[in-house]
Amino acid sequence: MKIGDYKLIPVQTGLLKLDGGAMFGVVPKVIWDKTNPADDKNRIEMCSRSLLLDNGKERILIDTGVGQKLSPKLQDIYATDNSEFSLEKSLSEAGYSTDDITTVILTHLHFDHAGGSTYYNEDRKTEITFKNAEYIVQEKHFEWASNPTERDKASFFPENFMPLSEQGRLKMIDGDFKFNDVISLHPVNGHTRNMNVVKISDGNETLLYLADLIAMSSQLHLPFIMSYDLFPLVTLEEKRKYLSEAVEGNWTLFFEHDPYTECIKPGFYKDKYFIKEKFTL
Numbered sequence: 001m002k003i004g005d006y007k008l009i010p011v012q013t014g015l016l017k018l019d020g021g022a023m024f025g026v027v028p029k030v031i032w033d034k035t036n037p038a039d040d041k042n043r044i045e046m047c048s049r050s051l052l053l054d055n056g057k058e059r060i061l062i063d064t065g066v067g068q069k070l071s072p073k074l075q076d077i078y079a080t081d082n083s084e085f086s087l088e089k090s091l092s093e094a095g096y097s098t099d100d101i102t103t104v105i106l107t108h109l110h111f112d113h114a115g116g117s118t119y120y121n122e123d124r125k126t127e128i129t130f131k132n133a134e135y136i137v138q139e140k141h142f143e144w145a146s147n148p149t150e151r152d153k154a155s156f157f158p159e160n161f162m163p164l165s166e167q168g169r170l171k172m173i174d175g176d177f178k179f180n181d182v183i184s185l186h187p188v189n190g191h192t193r194n195m196n197v198v199k200i201s202d203g204n205e206t207l208l209y210l211a212d213l214i215a216m217s218s219q220l221h222l223p224f225i226m227s228y229d230l231f232p233l234v235t236l237e238e239k240r241k242y243l244s245e246a247v248e249g250n251w252t253l254f255f256e257h258d259p260y261t262e263c264i265k266p267g268f269y270k271d272k273y274f275i276k277e278k279f280t281l
Helices: 022-024 072-078 087-093 113-117 139-146 161-164 232-249
Strands: 005-018 041-054 059-062 103-105 118-120 126-128 134-138 170-173 183-188 195-201 206-209 253-254 263-269 272-279
Touching: 005 022, 005 072, 005 087, 022 041, 041 113, 113 118, 126 161, 134 139, 134 183, 134 195, 139 170, 183 206, 206 232, 232 263
Parallel strands: 059 103, 103 134, 134 170, 206 253
Antiparallel strands: 005 041, 041 059, 118 126, 183 195, 195 206, 253 263, 263 272
C-alpha cells in the first residue's frame, strides 16, 4: 500500500502469548476461545507487528516490539518467540537496516511496544537500536511510564526508554501532533495515559495504526476490552469514536498484535462493528 509519498511496509518483530482472559476482560472464555484458542496455560497467540513508512527520504518506524532483552523467566511467561521473526531480520528482509531508520514513533512505552528500542551489547550494557533516529513519544505518557502505579508498573521496563531520554533522543510531544501533511499522532487514554494512535492519510486513503486501542480484530465489538486497560470506559468511547470514523471514511485498520489478521476495512450493522474486508498490505 502507498499513502501519499509513503510506501507502507509491515514489520513482524516476533511472537508472544498473553493470558486470554486478560486480553478480553469481562468477555467469557467460551466466546473468545472460538477466535483465539488458549493453550494449557490459558494464553493466546499474539504477535508484535510494527509498521515502516518510507518516502525515499524519511524512513519512519511505528513501535519496536518486545525486543530481546527479557530475562529467561519472562521469556517463558510470555512465550516470546523470535525463531521466525525479529525486528532486525524483518527489516533486513525488506531491504533495510536499523541504521536506515530516521524516526521511531512510539505509541506507548509498554514492554511489548518499546522493547526493541534498545538492546544489550556483549557487555550487557544498553545500547540504542536505531542510532540515526529521533524517537517520538507523548510527554505525559513518558511521565506516567517513569512513575507508574502498582497496577501497571510491570508493563514498563526503564531499560527500554530511559536511555533514550538520558541520551537526548526523545522528542516529547503534547496532544495531537501533525508530523507532516500525511502522518499525525493522536493520544487516547483508556489503555494507558496518552497512548498514540497513528493516522496516515492523503485525503483519498487512510490507515489507522491502532496500537492497543484495539489490539486484535477479534476485539472489534465495543465491549471487548482488555483487563490491562486502566480506564475501560474511556476505551469504550475511544473505540466508538474511531470505529465510527473508520466506517464513515472507509479507513484501513492496522492491528499490531493480531497473529491472524493484519488489516481490515470495518463495517457497521445492527449496532455492531464487523469485518467487511480482511487483507494484508
